[in-house]
Amino acid sequence: MKKNEKLNKWLWKWHFIAGLISLPFILILSITGAIYLFKGDYEKNKQKHIKEITIQDTKVSFQKQWEIANANAIKKPNSMVVSTSKNQATEFVSGRFGNKSSLFVNPYSGKVSGEIITKDTNMFKVRKLHGELLTGKFGTKIIELIASWMVVLILTGLYVWWPTRGWKIKGLFIPRIKEGKRTFFRDLHAISGFWFSGLLILILAGGLPWTDAFGESFKQIQKITNTGYPDTWQGHHLKSQIAGDALTLDQMVAKAENLQLPGVVTIDFPKDQKGVFSVYNTNPSNLNTQKKIHFDAYTGKQILSNNWDDVGVLMRGRMWVMAFHQGEFGVWNWWLMLCTTITLTIMSISALLSYTMRKRKGNWGTPKVPTSFTVGYGIIIVLVILTLVFPLFGVSLLFIIGIEYLLNKNKPRKI
Known part of the structure; x- marks a missing residue:
C-alpha cells in the first residue's frame, strides 16, 4: 500500500497526542480490568462462610425463609435466587447493580448466615475504579473520553504502522532486537497493537454501553428503533x-x-x-x-x-459485547481477556519507554507536520462520523484544535 507521507506524519502526530493523553488511564483500565477478571474466584473464597452451609436432615420452607429475610434484610428483598446445590444458603436479593444487597438464609436452621452489600465489596471498588476512577459521573466521562481516543489511537496506529515496502518477519511480526532498545520497544508496541487491534475495538464496544454520552445515545436509538x-x-x-x-x-x-x-x-x-x-x-x-x-x-x-x-x-x-468484555463466554474468553489486558499493559509501557528514549530535553517531541499539508475531505468525513458516534471525542478535539491555534497564533513569525 502506497501511503501519503504528509498524511502519515499528520496521523502520527495525532496518534502521539492521543497516546500521551491516554497512556496513564489506559494503564489503569488494563490493570483494573485484569484484576476484575478474578472476581469470581476471589469472592468465592472470601464469601464462602456466608454462602455455603452444612447439610442437615430437615429444611425450613422457602416461604418461612422469605419471612426471615423480610425481617432481617437492610432493604426488603425483591427476588430470590434458586439454589443449585444442597450446601448453598438461600439468597434473597434487594435492589440492583451498585445498590444490590444479598441476604443469605440457612435453609436448614433458618438462621441468617450473612449479608453481602455490593458497594462495600473490594471487587466493586475495583469496578468503580475501572469504570469511573472512583469519582462518579465525572470519572465516567473521563473513561468514555479515553475509550473514544483509544479508537482514534487504533485507527491512526494502523495507518502509521502499515508497511509500504512489503511484509517482513522482523519489525512486522517480531520485534527487532539488534537495532537498539528504542527500536525494540517501538516494535513491541506497534506489533502487539496491530495484531490486537480488532480485539481491542471489540472490547471497547463492550465497555462503551456503560458510559454516559455514548451509552445514553445508544439507549435512545434502541428506544426509537424498538430494538x-x-x-x-x-x-x-x-x-x-x-x-x-x-x-x-x-x-x-x-x-x-x-x-x-x-x-x-x-x-x-x-x-x-x-x-x-x-x-x-x-x-x-x-x-x-x-x-x-x-x-x-x-x-x-x-x-x-x-x-x-x-x-x-x-x-x-449490546449484551453480547458486554458479556465478551467481561470474559463470560467460558474459559477461552476469560483467558483471551486476561491476555489482552497484559498485552495492553505491555503496549503502554513499551510506548512510554520508546518515547522517553526519543524525546529530547526541553521538547515534547511532537511529530512535525509539513505546513503545506491540508486535511482532505475523506479525513473530515471520518472525523465527523467519530464525533457523531463519540460526542466527548468531538468536544475534546475542538478543544485541542483551539489550543493549537492559539499557540501558533502567538508564535513570533520568522522574517
Whole structure:
C-alpha cells in the first residue's frame, strides 16, 4: 500500500497526542480490568462462610425463609435466587447493580448466615475504579473520553504502522532486537497493537454501553428503533387475578425448577397484591437460552413468556459485547481477556519507554507536520462520523484544535 507521507506524519502526530493523553488511564483500565477478571474466584473464597452451609436432615420452607429475610434484610428483598446445590444458603436479593444487597438464609436452621452489600465489596471498588476512577459521573466521562481516543489511537496506529515496502518477519511480526532498545520497544508496541487491534475495538464496544454520552445515545436509538427489551419483558403491566390465597414461595420454586432453565435462575416477587411472580435465568455463556416467564400469583398460571429472540437486535448485540468484555463466554474468553489486558499493559509501557528514549530535553517531541499539508475531505468525513458516534471525542478535539491555534497564533513569525 502506497501511503501519503504528509498524511502519515499528520496521523502520527495525532496518534502521539492521543497516546500521551491516554497512556496513564489506559494503564489503569488494563490493570483494573485484569484484576476484575478474578472476581469470581476471589469472592468465592472470601464469601464462602456466608454462602455455603452444612447439610442437615430437615429444611425450613422457602416461604418461612422469605419471612426471615423480610425481617432481617437492610432493604426488603425483591427476588430470590434458586439454589443449585444442597450446601448453598438461600439468597434473597434487594435492589440492583451498585445498590444490590444479598441476604443469605440457612435453609436448614433458618438462621441468617450473612449479608453481602455490593458497594462495600473490594471487587466493586475495583469496578468503580475501572469504570469511573472512583469519582462518579465525572470519572465516567473521563473513561468514555479515553475509550473514544483509544479508537482514534487504533485507527491512526494502523495507518502509521502499515508497511509500504512489503511484509517482513522482523519489525512486522517480531520485534527487532539488534537495532537498539528504542527500536525494540517501538516494535513491541506497534506489533502487539496491530495484531490486537480488532480485539481491542471489540472490547471497547463492550465497555462503551456503560458510559454516559455514548451509552445514553445508544439507549435512545434502541428506544426509537424498538430494538431493546420488549415492553413485556419486565412485566410491569401484567396483573394477577386475586382469587383466594396467593401461591407460596415453595410452589413457585417448584415451578421454576420444573422449567429446567440453564444458568442462574431468579424469582422476582410480586410488587403488590395484584403483582406477578416472574422467573428468569441469567446465562452469559449462552445468551440464546435466556428467558423470562411471568406467572399469576394466585393460580400459578403462566401469563406470558419471553425468549431471547423477542429481544431487539441492538440489545442482543449490546449484551453480547458486554458479556465478551467481561470474559463470560467460558474459559477461552476469560483467558483471551486476561491476555489482552497484559498485552495492553505491555503496549503502554513499551510506548512510554520508546518515547522517553526519543524525546529530547526541553521538547515534547511532537511529530512535525509539513505546513503545506491540508486535511482532505475523506479525513473530515471520518472525523465527523467519530464525533457523531463519540460526542466527548468531538468536544475534546475542538478543544485541542483551539489550543493549537492559539499557540501558533502567538508564535513570533520568522522574517
